[in-house]
Amino acid sequence: MLERLNQALDHLEACLDREVDVAEAARIAAVSEYHFRRLFSALAGMPLPVYVRRRRMTLAAAEVLAGERTLLDVAVRYGYGSGEAFARAFRSVHGIGPGEARRTGALLTAQPRMSFRVVVEGSTTMRYRIVEKEAFRIAGRKARVPLVHEGANAAAAAHMESLDERAIVRMKELAGREPEGILSAAVYLTDSREEGTEADYWIGVATGPETSTEELDALDVPAGTWAVFDNDGPYPSALQELWRDVFTQWFPSNPYTSRPGPELLRTQLVEVGEETHSQLWIPIERSSGNAAA
Numbered sequence: 001m002l003e004r005l006n007q008a009l010d011h012l013e014a015c016l017d018r019e020v021d022v023a024e025a026a027r028i029a030a031v032s033e034y035h036f037r038r039l040f041s042a043l044a045g046m047p048l049p050v051y052v053r054r055r056r057m058t059l060a061a062a063e064v065l066a067g068e069r070t071l072l073d074v075a076v077r078y079g080y081g082s083g084e085a086f087a088r089a090f091r092s093v094h095g096i097g098p099g100e101a102r103r104t105g106a107l108l109t110a111q112p113r114m115s116f117r118v119v120v121e122g123s124t125t126m127r128y129r130i131v132e133k134e135a136f137r138i139a140g141r142k143a144r145v146p147l148v149h150e151g152a153n154a155a156a157a158a159h160m161e162s163l164d165e166r167a168i169v170r171m172k173e174l175a176g177r178e179p180e181g182i183l184s185a186a187v188y189l190t191d192s193r194e195e196g197t198e199a200d201y202w203i204g205v206a207t208g209p210e211t212s213t214e215e216l217d218a219l220d221v222p223a224g225t226w227a228v229f230d231n232d233g234p235y236p237s238a239l240q241e242l243w244r245d246v247f248t249q250w251f252p253s254n255p256y257t258s259r260p261g262p263e264l265l266r267t268q269l270v271e272v273g274e275e276t277h278s279q280l281w282i283p284i285e286r287s288s289g290n291a292a293a
Contacts, residue, residue: 001252001287002116004029005043008036009114016056017077022048031287035257037191042247043116047191054111057093060086061108064098071098116252126242126250127230130284131178135223138185138262139174139213140204141167146196149240152272156184156201160269163203170216175205179228179281185219185262193247202262221261229280234273239265242280256284 008029012020026036040048056078063074075086090098094108101108141163145155171182185202202219209220227250231242243263251258261283268276 001029005039005116005252009116012052013055013113016052016059018079020052031257032259032285034191034260035251038193038258039247039251041191041193042244043252044114046194051111051114053089054093054109055113057090058109058111060090060098061094061101061110064090064102065108067102071102074098126245128250129228131226131228131281133178133223133226135209136177136206136221137209137211137213138183138202138204138219138221139207139211139216140171140182140185140202140219142200142202142217142219144198145201146198147193149195149244150237152236159201160203167216170214171203171205174207174211174213174216177206177208179206179264179266179279181205181266183264183266185264187219187262206264219262224259224261225256225284225286227256227282227284229282231278231280233275235267235269235276235278236272238276239267239278239280242278246280246282255287257287259283259285 008025011025011028015021022036023033026033029036031039037048040051044051060074060078063069063077064071069077071086072083075083078086080086080089087097087099090096090101093111094101094106096104096106096108100106141159143155143159143162145153145159147153148156168182175181182203182205185204187200187202189198189200202217204216204219207213227246229242229246229250231238233239233241247258263283264281265278266281267278
């Protein structure tokens with residue numbers, strides 16, 4: 001799969017002077033466009049559109065400094081319909097406009113071309129099972145919180161603490177489907193996993209699809225396949241590392257891709273640094289390609 005991902009990157013590189021066809025890149029990688037965007041973000045540490053813009057502006061900067069083309073010609077070459085739009089994109093990457101860069105020879109920012117390779121780090125194994133699950137409903141409360149890659153998420157903790165006793169009692173009354181007990185669910189609003197990106201964060205329970213949730217919010221989840229990972233370790237660092245490893249190690253090594261849907265977590269809340277057992281549910285589908293390729 002890594003070979004196909006690198007072939008997809010070659011395609012993106014060849015399209016930097018025109019509109020990038022992400023769907024074609026995903027086809028080359030033998031995954032869905034949704035999974036390709038998610039996988040790229042996890043592996044690269046930035047959303048795909050950010051990488052494309054940075055690469056474009058890296059190549060454009062070389063032409064700006066060379067001075068052989070007008071700024072408008074450079075803008076058109078890299079797909080911008082006006083000098084103003086090009087200048088905004090250039091400034092977002094380099095911190096200065098193209099005209100200023102050409103006049104002063106200022107220090108610019110380069111985005112190297114990416115490639116993915118396997119790096120063996122330790123001998124950690126991942127415990128998982130594949131589950132076919134019927135449609136269900138999450139009954140609970142949601143809040144919009146920023147993603148935090150390391151350490152406690154203060155906004156998520158505040159949401160948990162804001163739950164009143166009545167809501168918690170009602171959740172426990174409705175619980176009864178796997179994953180059992182009170183759980184959290186993350187619904188990502190974009191394909192980005194960058195620090196600070198916002199997501200809808202649910203605290204709730206899994207219940208029947210037709211269950212009346214009354215005063216609680218409801219999130220309907222369609223039937224589908226899930227990868228379920230069991231994890232033991234210090235809270236929350238072990239969980240944050242597991243999330244990272246699922247997308248950077250497990251997916252590239254297995255014949256599955258992620259699909260739209262909430263990512264579910266069942267864990268025993270403890271003090272930061274204390275050991276806890278957790279279970280992470282990721283919505284998946286079987287890949288159309290061969291994972292060993």
